[in-house]
Amino acid sequence: MGSPWRGYVLWRLGLRTCRRRIALLALFWIGTWMFFSGVVFVHRTMLSDLCSDKKSKQILQGVCEEYGRGVLAGDLCEELCVSRGVEYRRCLYYENGKKVMEADWRGVPIVLKSKLENFSSYEALGLLDYQEGASPSPWDVVLYATMEIRSSLGLEPGGAGEALPGPFPRASSRAELASLWSLLQQEEYAFFRTLQDLSRHVVKVLGSCGHFYAVEYLVAGRAWSRNLFSQEALLGLVGEGQGRGGGSDPSDGGSGRNVVFRIALSFLDMVRHFESDFTHRLHLCDIKPENFGVRGDLTVVAIDVDMAFFEPKMQNVLEQTCTSDEDCNFFDCISKCDMKENKCSSKRVNSNLQVICDKIFRHWFAPLLPVSGAELPLQVELRHAVQECAEMDGGNYVRGRTVHLHLQSLLSQLLQDASGQTTGQTTGQSR
Numbered sequence: 001m002g003s004p005w006r007g008y009v010l011w012r013l014g015l016r017t018c019r020r021r022i023a024l025l026a027l028f029w030i031g032t033w034m035f036f037s038g039v040v041f042v043h044r045t046m047l048s049d050l051c052s053d054k055k056s057k058q059i060l061q062g063v064c065e066e067y068g069r070g071v072l073a074g075d076l077c078e079e080l081c082v083s084r085g086v087e088y089r090r091c092l093y094y095e096n097g098k099k100v101m102e103a104d105w106r107g108v109p110i111v112l113k114s115k116l117e118n119f120s121s122y123e124a125l126g127l128l129d130y131q132e133g134a135s136p137s138p139w140d141v142v143l144y145a146t147m148e149i150r151s152s153l154g155l156e157p158g159g160a161g162e163a164l165p166g167p168f169p170r171a172s173s174r175a176e177l178a179s180l181w182s183l184l185q186q187e188e189y190a191f192f193r194t195l196q197d198l199s200r201h202v203v204k205v206l207g208s209c210g211h212f213y214a215v216e217y218l219v220a221g222r223a224w225s226r227n228l229f230s231q232e233a234l235l236g237l238v239g240e241g242q243g244r245g246g247g248s249d250p251s252d253g254g255s256g257r258n259v260v261f262r263i264a265l266s267f268l269d270m271v272r273h274f275e276s277d278f279t280h281r282l283h284l285c286d287i288k289p290e291n292f293g294v295r296g297d298l299t300v301v302a303i304d305v306d307m308a309f310f311e312p313k314m315q316n317v318l319e320q321t322c323t324s325d326e327d328c329n330f331f332d333c334i335s336k337c338d339m340k341e342n343k344c345s346s347k348r349v350n351s352n353l354q355v356i357c358d359k360i361f362r363h364w365f366a367p368l369l370p371v372s373g374a375e376l377p378l379q380v381e382l383r384h385a386v387q388e389c390a391e392m393d394g395g396n397y398v399r400g401r402t403v404h405l406h407l408q409s410l411l412s413q414l415l416q417d418a419s420g421q422t423t424g425q426t427t428g429q430s431r
């Protein structure tokens, strides 16, 4: 008899507890959200305090004061401090004293970098104290610098006939020598400078003032986006870079897939170049989008080379004591543990190509939707080739070449088809 009533009451009760549960859940959710946004906010304000315009301008002002006092020098100082040809724009990065800023150099965006914010934080040039009064000849300094760089890159000093570091700023005054010395203490500068005229896949150094050096501004890769490089930013750069290479056609400009294929082809070119165009193979041990940038003509450029090693240095880095293979992983460069000697093999067992396939290409060429019916056969083939590349035996360079060529041909065909589609609707599409 009472059953409909009981049912009703139970139903109301159920509804109420359900409501309460929802309310609790909502409260919990809001609480969590507030907590995390609080954390993010505090983190941001702390970071922005360091990477603020005020702090950046202070640092540059300090550089200019020392330039005025004749402590430091450089080919950019005049424009940075006197004629204002170089103007500060914004802070890009600041951590542990490492300072990266964007500036404008007569209308061209550049990046100013230094590993340490203060000139005085760099080691003073001891050579000068020895020869108080009589300054060393520029030749001595260049020789000294050359040896310093070669050893920092892990290349034997001397080795006649090998590529010497590019043209260094001619140092003659005390301020110039001290500045050159502060720059040479920045491995990254030494690296960029050495490969300046030898590689288009390394960022160009445009000049320096004291311990700050200027490099070309690039569109840096983004970790959090499927579009590794911002399309809008690239379009801007491609517009700028018209005519100086790549044969970029304004009609297909930076449009969609086209850009991705061309950047991927440039990654492949970089891999081949680092593998075979120098005296020693160059290993990249920290491969992630943020560490690469793209120029207006869509060439891929290494911007963070803290973890780039030539073969001799790579071997030193890998040769560690070990008890298992895990001990022999140095970021993206791995080798095997020799259990008898408890020492990691000095030979890397994976390769730049393999890691690029795994960490970059795989995300690019994954199907947009789980249903892969919409893919063209060539796209499916590319996806399989990328997968195969990521899983291959990286120590086998012959196999690597084959995989490399296969990827290159697939990407070229896809690029051709994509270009055909955008310029004339009637062509292509036969695959």
Ligand SMILES: Nc1ncnc2c1ncn2[C@@H]1O[C@H](COP(=O)(O)OP(=O)(O)OP(=O)(O)O)[C@@H](O)[C@H]1O
Binding pocket: 092, 093, 095, 098, 100, 111, 203, 215, 216, 217, 218, 219, 220, 290, 291, 293, 303, 304, 306
């Ligand atoms: N040439 C450039 N063009 C545009 N942005 C740049 C350039 N160089 C550096 N950046 C930006 O500045 C950031 C930091 O620069 P950089 O990569 O040299 O520091 P970092 O070496 O990554 O620091 P850490 O070694 O602590 O990771 C980069 O993530 C990038 O966004």
Ligand SMILES: *[C@@H]1O[C@H](CO)[C@@H](O)[C@H](O)[C@H]1NC(C)=O
Binding pocket: 097, 117, 118, 121
């Ligand atoms: C750099 O110099 C400024 C001003 O002289 C000083 O306040 C700051 O502590 C110095 N920073 C470092 C890391 O030495």
